[in-house]
Structures are given as C-alpha cells and as structure tokens.
Amino acid sequence: MSAVTKLFGSFAALNGIDLSVARGEKVVVCGPSGSGKSTLIRCINHIEKHDGGSIVVDGCILDHKAANVDRVRREVGMVFQSFNLFPHMSVLANCMLAPMLVRGLKAVEAEEVAIGFLRRVRIADQATKYPSQLSGGQQQRVAIARAMCMRPKIMLLDEPTSALDPEMVKEVLDTMMELGARASVDGMTMICVAHEMGFAREVADRVIFMDEGAIVEEGAPEQFFCQPKTQRARNFLSRILH
Amino acid sequence: MLEFSIMADALPSLLKGAGLTGRLAVLILLLGMTIAVPLAYARNAQSIWLHGPAKIYILVVRGVPSLLQVFIVYYGLGQLSFVRSSVLWPVLRDPFWCVIIALGLNSAAYTAEIVAGALRMVPKGLLEASQALGLSWFQTQRKVAIPLAVRAALPAYESEIILTIKATSLASTITLLDLTGAARLEVSNTFAPYEVFLTAGAIYFCITTSLSWLLRRFEERLSTDHRTGERSAKKLQPVLPALTNH
Amino acid sequence: MTADWVSGYGLQLLWGVVTTLSVTLMALIIGTVFGISLGAVKIYGAKPFRYSAEVYTALVRGVPDLIIIYLIYFGGTVALTKLTGRYVDINGFAAGVASLAFIFAAYASDIFRGAIKQVPRGQFDAAHALGLSRRAAFLRIILPQAWRLALPGFGNLAIILIKQTSLISVIGLEELLRASSVISGATRQPFLVYSVTAILYLIMTSFASWGFRHARIWSNRGFA
Numbered sequence: 001m002s003a004v005t006k007l008f009g010s011f012a013a014l015n016g017i018d019l020s021v022a023r024g025e026k027v028v029v030c031g032p033s034g035s036g037k038s039t040l041i042r043c044i045n046h047i048e049k050h051d052g053g054s055i056v057v058d059g060c061i062l063d064h065k066a067a068n069v070d071r072v073r074r075e076v077g078m079v080f081q082s083f084n085l086f087p088h089m090s091v092l093a094n095c096m097l098a099p100m101l102v103r104g105l106k107a108v109e110a111e112e113v114a115i116g117f118l119r120r121v122r123i124a125d126q127a128t129k130y131p132s133q134l135s136g137g138q139q140q141r142v143a144i145a146r147a148m149c150m151r152p153k154i155m156l157l158d159e160p161t162s163a164l165d166p167e168m169v170k171e172v173l174d175t176m177m178e179l180g181a182r183a184s185v186d187g188m189t190m191i192c193v194a195h196e197m198g199f200a201r202e203v204a205d206r207v208i209f210m211d212e213g214a215i216v217e218e219g220a221p222e223q224f225f226c227q228p229k230t231q232r233a234r235n236f237l238s239r240i241l242h
Numbered sequence: 243m244l245e246f247s248i249m250a251d252a253l254p255s256l257l258k259g260a261g262l263t264g265r266l267a268v269l270i271l272l273l274g275m276t277i278a279v280p281l282a283y284a285r286n287a288q289s290i291w292l293h294g295p296a297k298i299y300i301l302v303v304r305g306v307p308s309l310l311q312v313f314i315v316y317y318g319l320g321q322l323s324f325v326r327s328s329v330l331w332p333v334l335r336d337p338f339w340c341v342i343i344a345l346g347l348n349s350a351a352y353t354a355e356i357v358a359g360a361l362r363m364v365p366k367g368l369l370e371a372s373q374a375l376g377l378s379w380f381q382t383q384r385k386v387a388i389p390l391a392v393r394a395a396l397p398a399y400e401s402e403i404i405l406t407i408k409a410t411s412l413a414s415t416i417t418l419l420d421l422t423g424a425a426r427l428e429v430s431n432t433f434a435p436y437e438v439f440l441t442a443g444a445i446y447f448c449i450t451t452s453l454s455w456l457l458r459r460f461e462e463r464l465s466t467d468h469r470t471g472e473r474s475a476k477k478l479q480p481v482l483p484a485l486t487n488h
Numbered sequence: 489m490t491a492d493w494v495s496g497y498g499l500q501l502l503w504g505v506v507t508t509l510s511v512t513l514m515a516l517i518i519g520t521v522f523g524i525s526l527g528a529v530k531i532y533g534a535k536p537f538r539y540s541a542e543v544y545t546a547l548v549r550g551v552p553d554l555i556i557i558y559l560i561y562f563g564g565t566v567a568l569t570k571l572t573g574r575y576v577d578i579n580g581f582a583a584g585v586a587s588l589a590f591i592f593a594a595y596a597s598d599i600f601r602g603a604i605k606q607v608p609r610g611q612f613d614a615a616h617a618l619g620l621s622r623r624a625a626f627l628r629i630i631l632p633q634a635w636r637l638a639l640p641g642f643g644n645l646a647i648i649l650i651k652q653t654s655l656i657s658v659i660g661l662e663e664l665l666r667a668s669s670v671i672s673g674a675t676r677q678p679f680l681v682y683s684v685t686a687i688l689y690l691i692m693t694s695f696a697s698w699g700f701r702h703a704r705i706w707s708n709r710g711f712a
C-alpha cells in the first residue's frame with residue numbers, strides 16, 4: 001500500500017498512507033476517533049474506493065476493476081464494529097451464504113464448514129436462531145465465524161469490541177486472541193483496529209498509530225506502549241490508559 | 243408520427259371538458275369534506291353506536307371500486323320505486339349530480355380517515371389544558387384541536403385532492419363530457435387515439451402537477467413558522483374555514 | 489327467476505370474480521418485478537435512467553388511470569394495425585394487465601425505493617466484504633430486508649389494484665364489474681346486482697387486507 005489517499009469531498013480521510021504488511025503478520029491499528037483507521041482498512045477490501053496511490057493485496061492490484069475487486073474480496077474477510085449480520089437469516093444461513101454463492105460450495109459442505117467455525121467461537125448451539133435473538137457478544141462471535149467460513153488469507157477487524165457492553169468485551173477478545181493464535185499456525189494475516197492494550201500485546205507483531213489520516217508511529221507493541229516516540233502517541237496513550 | 247393538427251383541433255373541446263372536470267372536482271371535495279368532519283368525530287367517538295357505523299361506512303366505501311359506486315348511484319337507485327317517486331329524483335337522474343354524490347360519498351370516507359387520524363395526533367394534554375382553562379368542548383375543538391389537526395392532515399389531504407381530480411374521469415363512463423369524456427368523443431370522431439389521449443393526458447398532468455406544486459408551497463409556508471407555537475397557531479386559524487366551510 | 493340466478497347469472501358473476509382475480513394477480517406479479525427494478529434504478533441507476541424513472545412515476549401519478557388504459561388499449565390497437573398492415577384488435581386481458589402493471593409499478597417503485605433506503609448501509613458493506621457480487625448482495629441481502637419494510641405500503645397498493653381492475657371494464661373485458669353490468673341490463677335489477685357485486689368486491693378486498701396483515705406480523709418475527 002503506497003501513497004494511498006481517500007477524500008470525502010474535500011476532506012482527506014487518508015493522506016498518503018504507506019504501509020506494507022507481510023504474509024502472516026498481525027497488525028493492530030490504533031489512534032484517536034476520526035483519524036482514518038476504519039477508512040484505511042475499508043480501502044483494503046475496496047468497500048471504500050481510494051482516490052490516489054496504489055493498493056496491492058495478495059499480489060493483486062486493486063485498481064477499480066470489478067474482477068480484481070472480486071478476487072481480493074474473496075481472500076479478505078472483515079468483521080465490523082456494528083456486526084452487520086443479516087437479520088433475515090439464521091446464524092447458520094449467515095455463515096453458509098458466502099461459501100455457497102462465492103466459493104460454490106454445496107449446502108452440505110457449507111454447513112459443515114459453518115458448524116465447524118461456529119463451534120470454534122463456541123456458539124454452535126445457537127445456529128438456528130436469528131441474530132436479533134443473540135446478545136451483542138454472541139452476534140460479534142457469529143460475525144467472526146461468518147468471516148472465517150470463507151477461509152480468508154487476510155482478516156480485517158474494525159473495533160470489534162467497541163459496540164459491546166463491557167461484560168461482553170472479554171468473550172469477544174478471547175475469541176480474537178484464539179483467532180490470533182490460529183492465525184500464527186495457518187499463516188493468516190490479521191489487521192485489527194483496537195484499543196485494548198492487553199490484546200495488542202498478546203497478539204500483535206506490530207502496532208500502528210494513526211492520526212489525521214496519516215501513520216504517525218509504528219513499532220513493536222512493547223516499545224509502542226512503553227516508550228512511544230511521538231508526543232501525539234503519548235497524548236493518545238495517556239487518554240486511553242488513565 | 244404524431245399529427246399535431248389533430249391535437250390542435252381537439253384542444254378546444256378538451257379544454258371545455260377540463261372545465262367540467264374542475265367543477266366536478268370542487269363540488270366532490272366540498273361534499274366530501276362536509277360529510278367527513280362529522281364522520282371523523284363519529285369514528286373517534288367512545289360510543290360504539292357512533293364509531294361502529296362510521297367504521298363500517300369507511301370500510302365498505304374503501305373496499306369497493308369507485309366506478310361501482312358511480313354505477314350504483316346512477317343506474318342502481320332508479321330501480322327503487324321510493325327513489326323514483328321522491329322529490330330528489332330529478333337530481334338523481336342527472337349524471338352530473340350522480341357523479342358528485344357517488345364520488346363525494348367516496349371522498350368523504352377517505353377524508354374522514356385522514357381527519358380522524360389527524361385529530362388523534364393532537365396531544366391529549368393540550369385538550370385537557372384547554373378544558374382546564376374553562377373552554378367548552380366545542381371551543382376546545384375549534385380553537386385547539388382543529389387548528390393543530392389541519393396541519394397534520396394537510397399532506398394526506400393534498401393527495402386526496404389530486405386523487406379526486408383523477409377520479410372525476412369516471413364521469414366519462416356515464417355519458418358526461420368531462421376531459422376524459424370529451425377525449426373519447428374526439429377519438430370516435432377522428433380515430434386518432436394517440437393524439438387525443440396524449441393531449442388529454444398532458445392537460446391532466448398540467449392540472450395535477452401545478453396544483454400539487456401550489457399545495458406544497460402552501461404547506462411549506464405553514465410549516466416554516468413551526469418553531470414558534472403561538473405564531474403558527476394564529477396563522478392556522480384562517481386556514482381551517484377554507485377547508486371545512488365554504 | 490331464482491333458477492336464473494343460481495345457474496346463469498351466478499355463474500357469470502363467479503366467472504367475473506375469477507377474471508378479476510387473474511388480472512389482479514398477473515398485474516401484481518409483473519408490476520412488482522417492474523416496480524422493484526424501477527425503485528433500484530431510482531437509487532443506483534446512472535443519472536439519465538434515474539431521471540427517466542422519476543418522470544415515469546410523475547406521469548403516472550398525474551394522469552387518471554382511465555387515460556392510461558385507453559392509451560394502451562386504443563393506442564396499442566392503432567400501433568399494431570399500422571405495424572402489421574391490417575386491423576388487429578388487442579386482447580382486452582393483455583391490455584388490462586399491461587396498463588394496470590404499468591400503473592402499479594410507478595407507485596410500487598417509490599415504496600421499494602423508500603424501503604431499500606431504510607436498509608442499513610452496513611448490510612451492503614458486509615455483503616461486499618464477503619465477496620458477494622452487487623447483484624447477489626441486492627437480491628439476497630438488501631431485497632429480502634426491504635420487503636419487510638415495504639409490506640404495509642405494498643399491501644395497500646395491492647388492495648387498490650383489486651379495485652382498479654374494475655376500470656378494465658371500459659375496454660370490454662368481462663371482469664366482475666362488466667359482468668354485473670351485463671346482468672343488470674338483462675334482469676333490469678341494477679340495484680340488486682350491483683349490491684351483490686359490491687359485496688363480492690368487499691370480500692376480496694377484506695380478505696386481501698386480512699392476508700397482508702398476517703403477512704406483516706409474520707415478516708416481523710425475529711425483529712424487535
């Protein structure tokens with residue numbers, strides 16, 4: 001990803017982002033609200049169209065051609081802040097939809113895969129329920145399973161815990177840590193917007209700090225949290241830690 | 243493709259028809275509103291003897307095609323001997339009045355539903371406050387409930403006006419030469435359905451769109467003063483008679 | 489007299505009901521498909537298409553249904569006659585279904601547009617993130633959710649459609665109203681015949697509105 005910019009009208013949400021993430025690397029992105037974190041990861045699977053610079057995902061250049069976009073999206077999974085489960089489908093149907101439509105799996109195979117991942121996020125017993133019948137934490141775990149069912153090479157997570165009530169944060173963080181541990185085994189790349197230090201320390205290979213649409217600082221988690229180099233990062237950390 | 247000379251030739255008689263369309267629409271809306279207000283109060287009443295019949299009337303009228311209602315009044319009533327011997331018979335034999343009665347009764351049901359809904363939207367507290375100040379029920383309705391309900395009813399009533407104008411085209415089925423009737427006559431003389439019906443459609447379109455534009459302007463003017471409650475209430479008062487009395 | 493009613497006239501009315509219901513159903517299906525497409529064009533379409541769709545709706549809203557029916561019926565006859573070189577009488581059923589479907593689509597497109605816009609944007613994002621094509625995302629994710637939101641307005645339109653079929657009688661199709669006009673002429677009892685017809689319409693519209701009420705309750709299951 002080099003010199004990427006994204007404009008909303010005349011406002012630059014991303015302003016010359018240079019970033020490369022190695023295969024299997026796990027990156028945590030943090031920064032103040034409105035700094036462009038969501039915009040950054042939404043550009044990676046072209047949910048948001050970047051206006052300048054170039055993005056290469058898994059060897060595929062993200063120009064705005066439909067074929068390339070489809071190829072990238074097939075390999076990139078995403079978990080949203082607000083879950084975005086499909087309310088008119090059961091949990092199981094949510095997880096089976098994309099493998100069947102995009103990967104062309106048969107219903108039986110898709111169900112097998114879906115049940116497998118639902119079991120991993122410990123929610124297989126709720127498979128026939130509708131999303132609205134689940135708690136926020138359960139919904140987010142379903143969303144993680146849904147993304148995993150596509151067996152993505154790259155996983156994008158946008159503040160998966162910030163819309164949750166405090167008592168549900170832990171169950172989702174645990175799921176994410178497990179996901180991180182698995183990722184190391186499978187060689188899955190993870191890019192996660194998160195503010196939880198414990199999680200970042202445990203899982204991340206690298207922490208990226210953004211402000212005003214640019215990457216201000218990056219480094220190993222220990223170094224970033226204990227000895228931030230820039231004033232802006234220090235201010236930010238003192239606010240989230242206090 | 244289109245022959246403009248036919249359109250031009252048809253125009254005078256079509257415009258004459260449009261005049262009848264306008265007269266029909268005005269009379270239908272007046273009859274409709276006159277019946278609709280008491281009907282709306284009956285519909286909102288506590289007593290089943292009031293809201294029962296009102297609801298049944300509204301349900302029946304809205305559940306049956308208006309063309310059938312026109313036929314019942316125009317062809318049907320003549321079958322009943324007491325109608326034929328009554329003093330109203332000269333009126334009920336005249337297709338002009340038949341359309342107005344049939345579509346007026348029809349419009350009354352739709353308008354009553356609009357008015358009743360608007361009256362229910364007036365906050366209960368305001369009515370209680372008004373009565374606590376010593377205003378009678380009639381005064382409360384006249385000074386508080388109706389002015390507020392008019393504003394709420396306006397958007398729906400606007401579309402009722404447009405729908406009524408379009409519904410007057412049913413008059414053409416019982417020999418009246420309204421805009422649609424005149425167009426049919428022209429077609430049977432010229433055998434040029436495209437030209438004539440397109441011209442008639444264009445005239446209808448001009449009438450309905452310009453009217454709905456005017457009505458929307460009128461409504462905007464009412465709601466711009468929305469923030470200051472007293473001012474808008476004052477502004478609303480002269481509006482109401484325009485809709486109810488005449 | 490009674491025998492006539494039971495055998496001939498009763499059957500004729502019943503046949504009228506069947507015709508009315510068939511016209512309604514056909515126009516409903518065609519009009520819905522067309523209406524959804526038009527609604528989608530109004531949201532996602534390129535400017536010229538969006539503009540045409542808006543103009544189309546405005547035209548249908550501004551002109552009486554009868555004029556549209558006449559235009560399609562007589563206009564269609566003239567057009568086909570010119571095209572084929574000899575007199576072609578357009579089938580009243582086809583012309584009726586076509587005109588009612590056109591009218592229905594115009595109103596339905598606005599209902600579907602509103603419903604589609606109410607579906608949260610995140611639903612589209614999630615569908616895209618999973619790799620679904622635009623088409624699949626619309627048909628599988630957005631439309632099913634929009635249906636639930638569109639149902640009240642859609643039900644109203646469908647009930648209006650049942651009543652609108654009576655307008656087709658002016659082009660000679662023997663649906664319920666036309667059948668009852670024929671019978672009133674024969675029996676010279678228009679009040680009686682039209683009253684029976686009114687009851688038949690009332691049964692159809694009440695049944696439809698009962699059905700849509702239940703559909704609405706059913707479709708809201710699982711939602712707060």
Ligand SMILES: Nc1ncnc2c1ncn2[C@@H]1O[C@H](COP(=O)(O)OP(=O)(O)OP(=O)(O)O)[C@@H](O)[C@H]1O
Pocket residue numbers: 008013031032033034035036037038039040
């Ligand atoms: N669709 C949009 N239209 C206009 N402006 C937008 C849009 N999406 C984001 N922005 C703007 O872009 C900037 C970056 O937004 P972004 O959502 O990426 O921030 P963020 O770092 O994810 O913030 P948060 O922590 O609150 O989620 C913000 O100032 C926001 O107002």
Ligand SMILES: [Mg+2]
Pocket residue numbers: 037038039158159
């Ligand atoms: Mg964000």
